Amino acid sequence: MSAPKLLLVEDDTALAELVEYRFRGEGYDVRTTDDGDEALLLAAEDTPDLVLLDWMIGGTSGIEVCRRLRRNKSTAHVPIIILTARSDEDDRVRGLETGADDYVTKPFSPRELIARVGAVLRRVRPALAGETITVGDLALDPTAHRVTRCGQAIKIGPTEFRLLRHFMEHPGRVFSRGQLLDAVWGSGSDIELRTVDVHIRRLRQAIAIPGAADPVRTVRSAGYALEGV
Amino acid sequence: MSAPKLLLVEDDTALAELVEYRFRGEGYDVRTTDDGDEALLLAAEDTPDLVLLDWMIGGTSGIEVCRRLRRNKSTAHVPIIILTARSDEDDRVRGLETGADDYVTKPFSPRELIARVGAVLRRVRPALAGETITVGDLALDPTAHRVTRCGQAIKIGPTEFRLLRHFMEHPGRVFSRGQLLDAVWGSGSDIELRTVDVHIRRLRQAIAIPGAADPVRTVRSAGYALEGV
DNA sequence: GTCCGGCGTCACGACTGCGTAACAAATGGC
DNA sequence: GCCATTTGTTACGCAGTCGTGACGCCGGAC
Structure with missing residues (x-):
């Protein structure tokens, strides 16, 4: 928790x-x-x-x-x-x-x-x-700090975990890089916007499984969103 | 009993x-x-x-x-x-x-x-x-102050016992070092956070048996958890 | 008194993962 | 098709986190 x-x-x-x-x-x-x-x-x-x-x-x-x-x-x-x-x-x-x-x-x-x-x-x-959130084939247990996709455990770093969690709390919604920095890194953080891209990549890599589509959607010149449902 | x-x-x-x-x-x-x-x-x-x-x-x-x-x-x-x-x-x-x-x-x-x-x-x-709590191959008898793993008795110190007991009362859940200090040492204790690490190590050492995985999971930048089920 | 187990703290080292920059690829407008 | 902009990808230095062994201290046993 x-x-x-x-x-x-x-x-x-x-x-x-x-x-x-x-x-x-x-x-x-x-x-x-x-x-x-x-x-x-x-x-x-x-x-x-x-x-x-x-x-x-x-x-x-x-x-x-x-x-x-x-x-x-x-x-x-x-x-x-x-x-x-x-x-x-x-x-x-x-x-x-x-x-x-x-x-x-x-x-x-x-x-x-x-x-x-x-x-x-x-x-x-x-x-x-403390409830586990489920979006599509993804499940995130906040108290156990554990993420699964299609039932199998996912190895994921702290920042990617918070990032995914924020996405899963608002499935389908598009967030700008600035909004993600505020929500995931904290509103006072002085981080380059492009850093978000790198963590999006790391998140994608972490939750990728062969033969399944990437649930993280890029919205050009707007930001990123997690594919709802 | x-x-x-x-x-x-x-x-x-x-x-x-x-x-x-x-x-x-x-x-x-x-x-x-x-x-x-x-x-x-x-x-x-x-x-x-x-x-x-x-x-x-x-x-x-x-x-x-x-x-x-x-x-x-x-x-x-x-x-x-x-x-x-x-x-x-x-x-x-x-x-x-x-x-x-x-x-x-x-x-x-x-x-x-x-x-x-x-x-x-x-x-x-x-x-x-209940009688004794069981999590995975661990069993803890709270009244007899006795811990077994895979049936064989474990020698364990008082603090490690309380630590393990707290974990077994909430299997799978991640606790920060601060939460563990509150729960195991008492909320008024003025103990270094890193001391938790040392006792985690001592607990790991105590319950370790050859060929079995370590049931204590480190969740980086979050805390520790006991592997549930 | 001595011995001893256990506790809390520290220091060192290993390692993870973070943030940034630089380059490659893709996208969209014209 | 060409260019500008946006995004993907990789590599790298570095800070932060964690594991580990050692040390001193205290309280109880004897």
Whole structure:
């Protein structure tokens, strides 16, 4: 597995510690802040896989954090779960309108929250929830770090693994070299665009089997895509 | 044999005797107290594998026992099942927030409780629920602290034993060095990451037999895994 | 006290795989 | 068909990672 990174924004210290403890126990990598502005900074410097966002916090209000997360390119698609003491419909609607993916009303049990987080992650990033993804004759098990094609194991390097995993999480979609660098190498990496080509080649070589078509498609002057289905 | 140790904290003597009787019949090792403070003492001197905790007891309240168990390092990860006469949501949430793993409302049938205990133990400590764990040609008896490969006994040190046990509880799964430190050495340990490598080596050496493949897989830049099945 | 097993750390070496550059091939526009 | 652009392929130096042996330390046995 690759320890999904959570960002917890919560100003009730006791609750924050409890949630952090339980999620660590579930194998998550949790970072906590009680301040909205700091949350945006933390999210920008190391993009989390999911944000748990208290509705009422100091600094910036939850709804504002939500909006600003969405506005920033690197965090635009990070799923957000709102935690709130209020339970009225208005807030729930406003939260979901702002782009939240789920909504948990306090008081909640950690188990419930864990279940919700799992559900959202499974929906958005199946591999993060530890499920094996299958695209065509390819299968990738994120927890075992193992790739098979037509049932037989594939020897694959770390970078190619992450590259393939990213493709398999979005089958059929075309990614530019820049997008791949952001997603696979990290948004801060200062790598030549052409380096992607080389790793695409290495990936192709790794997953090649005689008599089968190459599932990695080159889209000229656009990027690469994994053949869906 | 693996006799999981239960600590029952219950001030209703009749109920306590009944539960104790039934669990002994299931092969559990049960100790009982009706006092919260004594429970903490008993738990500290001989860490149980699971605590059955009545919500309303003399001495210290259930929720307080729960908290103090969590606070103590040696008992921080012991699963707790709350027994309570109340059934209102508030208490349920408070119990789970305090770190309880499950919740059984009185009156309950002993069979239900036994099932719940089994479920929790299976989830938290697979090695405790069954006899010995077997992965491939390896067998590990958690209570006897004994490891065999292909039937022949293996001499293995304490740390390597815990390491192997953790691997065998999650066969095939890749663990980073940090995760292994948390799981095997304890989450508070301040140990060099590379120390894991050394113990991996010692484990490999211990379980090596001529002509058989090494079941410990190195996943470059990710961690280690035990070859599943 | 001595002995001893086991633990944590370090240093060295081997090796993997990464990023880049340079060249070859392919593609598309005209 | 020709040229410019884009992509495929190969080779290479280098940084990072891992395996391994050695060492000092500590705690328990005796």
